[in-house]
Structure formats: structure tokens, C-alpha cells
Amino acid sequence: NAGVTQTPKFQVLKTGQSMTLQCAQDMNHNSMYWYRQDPGMGLRLIYYSASEGTTDKGEVPNGYNVSRLNKREFSLRLESAAPSQTSVYFCASRMGLGAFEQYFGPGTRLTVT
Amino acid sequence: GQQVMQIPQYQHVQEGEDFTTYCNSSTTLSNIQWYKQRPGGHPVFLIQLVKSGEVKKQKRLTFQFGEAKKNSSLHITATQTTDVGTYFCAGGSGAGNNRKLIWGLGTSLAVNP
Numbered sequence: 067n068a069g070v071t072q073t074p075k076f077q078v079l080k081t082g083q084s085m086t087l088q089c090a091q092d093m094n095h096n097s098m099y100w101y102r103q104d105p106g107m108g109l110r111l112i113y114y115s116a117s118e119g120t121t122d123k124g125e126v127p128n129g130y131n132v133s134r135l136n137k138r139e140f141s142l143r144l145e146s147a148a149p150s151q152t153s154v155y156f157c158a159s160r161m162g163l164g165a166f167e168q169y170f171g172p173g174t175r176l177t178v179t
Numbered sequence: 180g181q182q183v184m185q186i187p188q189y190q191h192v193q194e195g196e197d198f199t200t201y202c203n204s205s206t207t208l209s210n211i212q213w214y215k216q217r218p219g220g221h222p223v224f225l226i227q228l229v230k231s232g233e234v235k236k237q238k239r240l241t242f243q244f245g246e247a248k249k250n251s252s253l254h255i256t257a258t259q260t261t262d263v264g265t266y267f268c269a270g271g272s273g274a275g276n277n278r279k280l281i282w283g284l285g286t287s288l289a290v291n292p
Contacts, residue, residue: 108284
């Protein structure tokens, strides 16, 4: 099992460009999450999908959109990148129901110039 | 809103010294989880505590959940260089598939050999 995979690992964008970060899990988990991590800010939830077919905003959703393509895949889209979106992005998944623990992907390091 | 405060923000120890990080929640939690993130890596689940007053051990690591389920601690005995990283607590909230984690900002541990 690969667990949670993310692509790309690194990306540099110019202000105003768009891109989609991909995430997939092979653990048959129900819930998936997108976080961003900035120095001194910990992990901040952008969007989450409690189950296939549903998505909800987290604490910092502005400037982002998500798609839960199927049970395995949860993508994060930046429509018009801004320097404030320079960050490390982590995707995570959780089995659901009684399980709280989350499993993280390796992250995408995004720089917006 | 719900918050989880984690202290200290940084800790620098000599190898062999003990280390403790503390988490305090503004509200009662259903459970608390601890994660470790190595430099350049992604958060990795360590343990979950559910019961009031619960204590769990993993080799040199001791985890405690307070009687009121509003605070928790992680204690490492005789630190080693392999303990270097950032330790996050995350409090569980919500129910069913909408369960989310409220993350502390983490404690970064540096160990001098």
C-alpha cells in the first residue's frame, strides 16, 4: 500500500497562474483533508471531505476550491495563485466513523512569485 | 472558537535530558491525538487518548490525558537525537463523519548530541 500520495512534490507558480494539487489514498478511507503549513502557524485546515460526494470549508478556504473525484481522490485547486499561498500543502485521510487518526501524504511545497 | 494551546513553542535539550510538551484546550475534548513531524517530513500519528485520566506509554514516551479531558502532555525520557522534530497535539471534536481535529501549533524539539 502506498498510503496517501500527493503530486507534485514541488511547484513554482507566478502570481495569477492556476494549478491543481492531486491527492490519492489507497486505504479505503472515507474522509480526506487539505491542510497548509506555514512557519509558526501549525497546520490549518483548508477544506475537507467527510465522505465521498461531500466537501466543506475549513478555517482558511479563501482562494481555493476542492473536488472529491471519487473515494480515493481529493484535489485542491488554486484558481489565481497569490504570494500569500506560498506554503507546504498536506493532504490527509481518515478511515471515518469511530477513527480519528489522520494519515498524511508527503506534502507539496508551493512557491508563488 | 475552539482552540488548543501548546507550550513550549521550542525546546532545546542535551541528549539524555527529559522533555515535556503540554496542550490545553478551551473546551472539553472527545479525545486527543499526538503526531510527530520530522524536519522536512509530514506529520505521523503517534497515539490517541480517549479516557479521562488516561496514561499510555510507548518506550520512552509517556502520554497523559487530563481528568477534565481539556489538557494533555507528552513526556520523553532521556531524549535521543532521533527524537528531533515537531510534536503536535490535536483535539478531536465533532461526531460521525464530520469529526475534525483542532491542532496545536506544535513544539519543536532540538537535541544536542
